[in-house]
Amino acid sequence: MYKKLKILFLIELLKRTGGAEQNLYMLSKGLRKRGHIVLISCMKGGELATLMRNDGFFLKDLSLKKINSFNGLKSLFTLVKIIKTKKIDVLVTYHLKSDYLGAVIKFLTGVVVISSRRDMGYNLKSRHIKTYRIINNIFSHIIAVSSAVKNQVVKTQKIKPNIITVIPNGVNFKNFNTSQQKNGDIFQCDISQEYTKICCLANIRPIKGQKYLVEAVNILKKDNIKFHLYFIGIVYDHKGSYYEEILQYIKDNNLENFITFTRNISHEYVPFVLKKMDISVIPSLSEGMSNSVLESMTAGLPVVATGVGGNPECVINGKTGYIVPPKDSVALASAIHKIIMNNTMRKSMSVNSKERIKNHFSEKLLIKNFEKVLFENIIKRKR
Structure with missing residues (x-):
């Protein structure tokens, strides 16, 4: 002993x-x-x-x-x-x-x-x-x-x-099994059931690659698909230049109706928020092993992630989501489009994601x- x-x-x-x-x-x-x-x-x-x-x-x-x-x-x-x-x-x-x-x-x-x-x-x-x-x-x-x-x-x-x-x-499964909304609307924005809800759970900083996801949104909007992207995280770029660059791109390309920054959400509410989403996207340029990927999969979300660090060790390409090259907005848009357009595949990926987390993480x-x-x-x- x-x-x-x-x-x-x-x-x-x-x-x-x-x-x-x-x-x-x-x-x-x-x-x-x-x-x-x-x-x-x-x-x-x-x-x-x-x-x-x-x-x-x-x-x-x-x-x-x-x-x-x-x-x-x-x-x-x-x-x-x-x-x-x-x-x-x-x-x-x-x-x-x-x-x-x-x-x-x-x-x-x-x-x-x-x-x-x-x-x-x-x-x-x-x-x-x-x-x-x-x-x-x-x-x-x-x-x-x-x-x-x-x-x-x-x-x-x-x-x-x-x-x-x-x-x-x-991952602690109990947090996802018992997560409930508390203290009013902690999400602080409307979540329409008519749209495919996409989230990016990461603090806003260059290494997390959000600008490539915004560029992917600009590609997807041309396909006349009903979707909305939610950025969940705080601005980590102290000078604010990266965040301002993203905001300017959104304004220049008229993407205001497609993207919402939720900003400050306590970590204890992350399971609740993820359960309201349909797809999770992690466009990072570098990762060790992303907790955001694991938490998204625990919530039953198909995950589109870049093939950096430990991401391919979590996401099984074509089974629990898709792995795409980093800094590739076209590949991000293509993978998201595939999941949005195939509801049967999305449900299958949801089941596979939960099972993979349960068995390995x-x-x-x-x-x-x-x-x-x-x-x-x-x-x-x-x-």
Whole structure:
């Protein structure tokens, strides 16, 4: 019988909408239910940090901006103190800065450190990759969210594949079985039953590729099909230029009656909103493993997604939706058109999507596989 573990998660930011943050939250709750003691530390708190405190988790906000600073050194020793006084068995790190600290902590304390890789490294500079090539040898193990992420890490960071385990994201089915509208009209816009309802669940920023979907709408409108596109997400582009570019394109091409930006919808209401949709489109330029794809499939939506990162590992082309090339508005429009025009196929894709999530991307499977990696590395350390 395995013992109860003391696990410390370290992440840069604990906001509510990020995929990594949602993964950490799901793991924390699931591991605690299985009897483990879970502690959290972040470099900057947010809405999710408050929520986790209210859920009874120990949470240390380091209020750290730069790790190569006096505060960075102070935070390092704070974490070392937590690990020693709380007798932590495993430290799990998310993202670049947390990985840097985790490698140093492993060197100083000998604690098991698991690095969680969440994306394809699209924002890593050459100096970051060079640093990873050094510190990867310090980590006890690495978890990749998809085979695509694993292959990218192996290729660019020159690491042996056998120290990386692929553990996909999971979905909590209960959220979709019990989701109900609360507090009035949280969607804040009319949803006509006469139109095919298309959604794009992603924050508005260049890497998510929304502009190509807007261009696809401009193509589809010429076919005289009744449809409407809903963008569900907040504007993540701080300067607002990308969002403004999209708005200008909509205005120039008279697409105002075809597109609605819903903006701020709390994550707890996402299942309710998705259940009102007919098709989900994820036009990203890069993904590790998209929670939006998984959540859309759980809601029974056919998904049109770009063939980047882990998307093809989720969406089975022609069975649960379509995989199209990135930055290809014509391909997006064509795939959406096929689903709109074939109601029988749409219903079949809906059933297949739900079944695929149930068999391969459940929360239960995520917790089980993650726990297995933790125990394997604890045992390896004691040998």
